[in-house]
Amino acid sequence: MFSKILIANRGEIAIRVARACKEMGIPSVAVYSETDRNALHPTKTDEAFFIGEGPAADNYLNVEKIIAVAKECGADAIHPGYGFLAENAPFARACDEAGITFIGPPASAIDAMGSKTKARELMQAAGVPIVPGTTEAVDTYEDALRIANDEIGFPVAVKAASGGGGKGFRVALTEDKLKDAFEGASREGEKFFSDGTVYLERYLPEPRHVEIQILADKHGNCIHLGERDCSIQRRHQKLIEESPAPEWIVDEEMRQRIGKIGIDAAKAVDYVGAGTIEGMLQGDEYFFLEMNTRVQVEHCVTEMTTGIDIVKQGIKAAAGEPLDYKQEDIVLRGHAIECRINAESAARNFAPAPGPIGHYKEPSGPGVRVDSGVQAYGEVSPMYDPMVSKLIVWDADRASATQRMLRALDEYEIEGLETLIPFHKALLSTDDWAKGSICKDLVEDKEWLKSTAPEKVERFEKDDEDEKVTKDYFVEVNGKRFDVKVTGEAFSGAVAAGPAPKGGGTKKRGERKKAAGGGPDLLESPLQGNMWKVLAKQGDEVTEGQLICIIEAMKMENEITAHKAGTISELMIEEGAPINAGAPIAMITAAAAEAPAE
Structure with a gap:
């Protein structure tokens, strides 16, 4: 087994891995950026190292820095979590070259499944059903038009070959929409994955998104842990996941069939560790979509229904140990639901809403689990994704689990942030959810979404304290973090404060300035981000609802x-x-009415 594991990630997944390491008796090491100096995850490991300022490309995505820290602290393994470097084959190879074990599949498997076109070709050869479409890249719009008309038909999906998480995915319902879809998918592929290659698939209008959890070791053992239904999404990004799927959607015969598909897909690339085969279920047809060569965000619901610690099994597999389970050991008990508690405004079409947190209290009680990366007086930064936490519940059946989730959502207290909690409460109370609908009509209904707006969300502000208190701080010595306690008046000196204990430790947030001339003519930004594209110019006449600009925030446009x-x-x-x-x-002024003739 490993002597020390470096966790190359942040937030709740870094904490999740650190807890698994603690229970296995393995020392763990965190890394953190300038933005995350006050974050929670560096406090949950045995050691923590600063890896730089700036965007993620300069720290969490910097392979050289991560490897250097691993060597400095003596870690013989690196766990990438999900996101960042988790599905980066060059990083896996760099670990191997440095004599450090990458806790995940071999780089060859990441390569094979990282390219959607290559993965489709491999799966087709392995007898795994794929959505009808191309297995090779489509180079030009003219080629795409010919293939769509002659071979696939409309509607057609245009996908970036290296895409994922809803990025690089566009749909052309009709021929006249294909050019925009082709160019948009290619542009997003280049922007987010440095690969503008695209391919075409038959677009399945309202399939269920059903995935299979896989575990495999280096001894040829490969098992599945049943399915997760992740059909409730916005912009192809998941909102609610459950395991198992509703029984009237996936019965035992279907479960075994798609489970075999998952195992066949994993074996085709000599997979090792925890991974997920994602698929589309249309009626009785199940199609391979892609493989996520890492632990999934929603792995928790499978852990709740199987009793298996997926993170620990992945660590053991990477260390060369055989799986602790055989397929016949896997039994699904009860029902689990996960709601992603994101700092987003569903009422504003899921616009990110990052900011500081005031009072914070997580729900608890029977069958309730919260995987979070924040605490009271912390902050959700616009630098990263908008996740606050994952709220997971378990109960004997789907209806009971739903009621337990509603109770837990009611108990959740988060001061200062607008989150998806009101949205989840509203959706889980609908007949659509009770019937097992994918709820697409609700999620895309802007008027219904507006009805989920909270009554009032006040941004958290904290006054400076004069009384003496004892607080936790940290200091850095040659980039390594040490925690200290200081008793005295609250101050904002040169030492960077660590995550504040209950009752304080946050800088005061000033009021934002209103633009001069504010009023009904002024269009304001609903969120913080980067102005990715401006599509209007001064002097333009616009109609209500016309696109003015696109703001990129927290990995979303x-x-x-x-x-x-x-x-x-x-x-x-x-x-x-x-x-x-x-x-x-922008200031948008209505045309002045003509003066009456004299």
Whole structure:
């Protein structure tokens, strides 16, 4: 077994891995960026190392820095969690070259499954059913048009070959929409994955997104842990997951059939560790979609229904140990549901809503689990994804689990942030959810989404304290973190404060300034992010709902539209520049009425 594991990630997944290491008696090491100096995850490991300022590319995605820290601290294994470097084959190879074990599949498996076109070709050869479409890249729009008309038909999905998480995925319902879909998918592929290659698939209008959890070791053993239904999504990103799928959707015969598909897919690439085969279920047809060569965000619901610690099994497999289970040992008991508690405003079409947190209290009680990366007086940073936590519940059946989830959502207390809690409570109370619908009509209904808005969300502000208190701080010595306790008046000195204990430790957040001339003519930014694209210019006449710009925030593109018809008399934004929530975007003035004739 490993002597020390470095966790190359942040937030709740870093804490999840650290807990598994603790229970296995393995020392763990965290890394953290400048943004995460006050984060929770560095406090949950035995050691923590600072890895730099700036965006993730300069720290969490910097292979050289991660490897250097692992060597410095003496870690003989690295766990990548999910996201960041988790599905990065060059990183896995760099670990091997440095004599460090990558806790995950071999780089060859990541390569094979990282390219959607290559994966489709491999799966087809292995007898795994794939969605009808191309197994090779489509180079030009003209080629795409010919293939769509002659071989696939409309509607057609255009997908980035290296895409994932909803990025690089566009749909052309009709022929006249194909050019925009082709160019958009290619552009997003280049932007997010440095690969503008795309391919085409038959678009399945309302399939269920059903995935299979796989565990495999280096001794040829491979098992599945049943399915998860992840059909409730927005912009192809998951919101609610459950295990197993509703029994009227996936029966035992279907479970065994798709489980075999998952095992066949994993064996085709000599997989090792924890992984997920994602698929689309349309009626009785099940199609391979992609393989996530890592632990999934939603692995928790499978752990709740099988009793198996997926993270520990992945660590053991990487260390060369055989799986602790055989297929006949796997029994699904009860029902588990996971709600992603994101700092987002469902009422504003899921716009990210990062910011500082005030009072914070997680739900508890029978059958309730919370995997979180925050605490009271922490912050959800716009630098990363908007997840606050994952709320997971278990009960004897789906209806009981739903009621338990509603109870847990009621108990959750988060001051200062707008989150998806009201959305989850509203959706889980609908007949659509009770019937096992994918709830697409609700999630895409902007008027219904507006009805889930909380009554009031006040941004958290904290006054400086004068009384003496004892607080936790940390200091860095040559990049390594040491925790200390200080008793005295609260101060904002040169030492960076660690995660604050209950009752304080957060900088005061000032009020944002309103733009001059604010009023019904002013269009403001609903979120903080980066001005990715400006599609209007000063002097343009626009209609209500017309696209003005696209703001990139927390890995998502957010379309900002005109709130009224009129003329853009002033445009205050610049493409590529950062923008804060509440910052002015444009002044849109209605045409002046003509003066009456004398």
